[in-house]
Amino acid sequence: MQLQLEYFLLLAAALFCIGIYGLVTSRNAVRVLMSIELLLNAVNLNLIAFSNFIDPETIKGQVFTVFVITVAAAEAAVGLAIILAIYRNRDTVDMEQFNLLKW
Amino acid sequence: MNLAEGVQIVSFGLLAVMMIGTALGVVLFSNIVYSAFLLGGVFTSMAGMYLLLNADFVAAAQLLIYVGSVNVLILFAIMLVNKREDFAKAGNTTFRQLLTALVGVGLFALLGTMILSTPWPVSSGSITGGASPVEAIGQHFFTDFLLPFELASVLLLIAMIGAIILARRDFYQDDVPSATTSPMLTLPERSRETVGALSSSEKKS
Numbered sequence: 001m002q003l004q005l006e007y008f009l010l011l012a013a014a015l016f017c018i019g020i021y022g023l024v025t026s027r028n029a030v031r032v033l034m035s036i037e038l039l040l041n042a043v044n045l046n047l048i049a050f051s052n053f054i055d056p057e058t059i060k061g062q063v064f065t066v067f068v069i070t071v072a073a074a075e076a077a078v079g080l081a082i083i084l085a086i087y088r089n090r091d092t093v094d095m096e097q098f099n100l101l102k103w
Numbered sequence: 104m105n106l107a108e109g110v111q112i113v114s115f116g117l118l119a120v121m122m123i124g125t126a127l128g129v130v131l132f133s134n135i136v137y138s139a140f141l142l143g144g145v146f147t148s149m150a151g152m153y154l155l156l157n158a159d160f161v162a163a164a165q166l167l168i169y170v171g172s173v174n175v176l177i178l179f180a181i182m183l184v185n186k187r188e189d190f191a192k193a194g195n196t197t198f199r200q201l202l203t204a205l206v207g208v209g210l211f212a213l214l215g216t217m218i219l220s221t222p223w224p225v226s227s228g229s230i231t232g233g234a235s236p237v238e239a240i241g242q243h244f245f246t247d248f249l250l251p252f253e254l255a256s257v258l259l260l261i262a263m264i265g266a267i268i269l270a271r272r273d274f275y276q277d278d279v280p281s282a283t284t285s286p287m288l289t290l291p292e293r294s295r296e297t298v299g300a301l302s303s304s305e306k307k308s
Contacts, residue, residue, distance in 0.1 A: 003111050003155070005223050006275040007294045011119050011152075011241045013214035015126055015145075017207040024203045027190045029178055032281030034129055034142050037173065037284050041149050044165075045267040052224050059236055061287035063243045069161075069168050070255045076173045081269035088272070 008049035016042035029083045029093045032078065084088045107243040121217045135181055143174045234263060 015038060022035035044065045054093020087093055108113075127146035132138045146169040152164035244252045 002108055003115055005219055005225060007115065007119075008152070008156070009218045010215055011122065013211055013218065015122060016128055016214070017211040018123070018126045021203050021207040021212065024206075026130070027193075028135055030177065030184065031129075031138060033180075034138060034177050035176060037142065038129065040124055041145065041169075043151065044161075045152060047248075048153055048156045048161060050159065051187055054223065056157075056226055056228050058243075059158075059239050060243065062158050062236065062240055063248055065158070065161050066164060066240070067251060067255060069164055070259065071120065074167055074258055075174055077192050077262050077266040078269065081170045081266040083180060084183055085262055087240055093184050096190070096193050 001044045005049055005053040009058045010043060012045040012049070015045065017081070017096065027094055027095050029086070029098075030080075032095065033083070037072065040068060040075075044068055112153060114151070118151045120157070122152070136178075139174065139181055140180050142177065143170050146170045146174060157236065160240055269271045 019035045019038035019042060023032060023036065026032055026035065047061040047065045047068070050057045050059075051065075055061060083093065086098065090097060122145055125141040125148065128140045128141040129145060132141070146165060150162045150165040150170075153159075153165060
C-alpha cells in the first residue's frame with residue numbers, strides 16, 4: 001500500500017465542498033472570507049499533488065501554488081478592509097443586512 | 104520524502120482527519136473566534152500535507168504566510184468588529200442549510216467519481232531529477248515565470264495601498280488644518296471619540 005494521487009484529490013474535493021457549504025450558509029462576513037481561504041487551500045492541495053505525482057521533474061505546480069498563496073494573501077487583506085469599511089457604514093457584519101444594492 | 108510507507112500512510116490519515124475536522128469546525132462553530140483558531144489548524148495540517156508531497160518550500164511558505172499572517176489578520180478583523188450580535192431571524196434557515204449540504208455532498212460525489220474514474224498519467228520519475236526543489240522553484244521564478252513573479256510584487260503593492268485606503272477612518276473636511284498655516288504631519292482622520300459620539304447620536308434619533 002502506498003500513497004496514491006487519488007487520496008489527495010479526494011481530500012481536496014472534500015475540503016472544497018466544506019468551503020462551498022460555509023461560503024453559502026454563513027451569516028458572518030468574516031466567516032465567508034475564511035471559507036474562501038478554505039477553497040483556495042483545497043485548490044493548492046490539488047496543485048501540489050499533481051506536481052508531485054504527474055510532473056515531478058519540473059515542479060511547476062509548486063510555482064503555481066506560491067502564486068496562489070500570494071494572491072490569497074492580497075485577497076484576505078483587501079477583503080478584511082472591505083468588511084471593516086462595511087462594518088463602519090452599516091454597524092453590522094450580517095450578510096443578510098448588506099442589501100443596499102438589492103432591488 | 105524518504106519515510107517508510109507505513110509512516111506516510113499513518114501521517115496522511117492523521118493529517119486528513121485533522122484537516123477535515125478543523126474545516127468542519129470552521130464552518131459549523133457558532134463562535135467566530137473558535138472558527139478563526141481552527142482555521143489555523145486547517146492551515147497547519149495543510150502544511151503537513153505539503154511535506155508529505157515533497158514540497159518543503161511551499162510548506163514553509165504556507166506556515167509563514169497563512170498561519171503567520173492571514174490567520175492573524177483574520178483574528179484582528181474579528182477583534183475590530185467585536186460586536187456580539189444575534190442575527191435577526193431569516194426565513195427557512197434549516198431548509199437553506201439542508202439544501203446547501205445536499206449540494207455540497209452532490210458536488211463531492213461528482214468530483215469523487217471523476218477522480219476515481221480518470222486514469223491519471225502518474226509519472227514514476229524522481230523529484231526534480233535529484234536537484235533540490237527550492238533550487239528548481241528559483242529557476243522557474245527567474246526564467247520562465249519571471250513576468251508573473253514581477254506582477255505578483257505589483258499586485259502585493261496594490262493590495263497593500265488599497266487595504267490601507269479602505270480601512271482608514273474617513274475624515275471631517277472642516278477638521279483638516281489648512282496647509283498654509285502649519286505643515287500637516289498626521290493623516291487627517293476622524294478620532295475615535297467622534298466616531299462613538301456619532302453612532303450614539305444616530306441611535307438616539
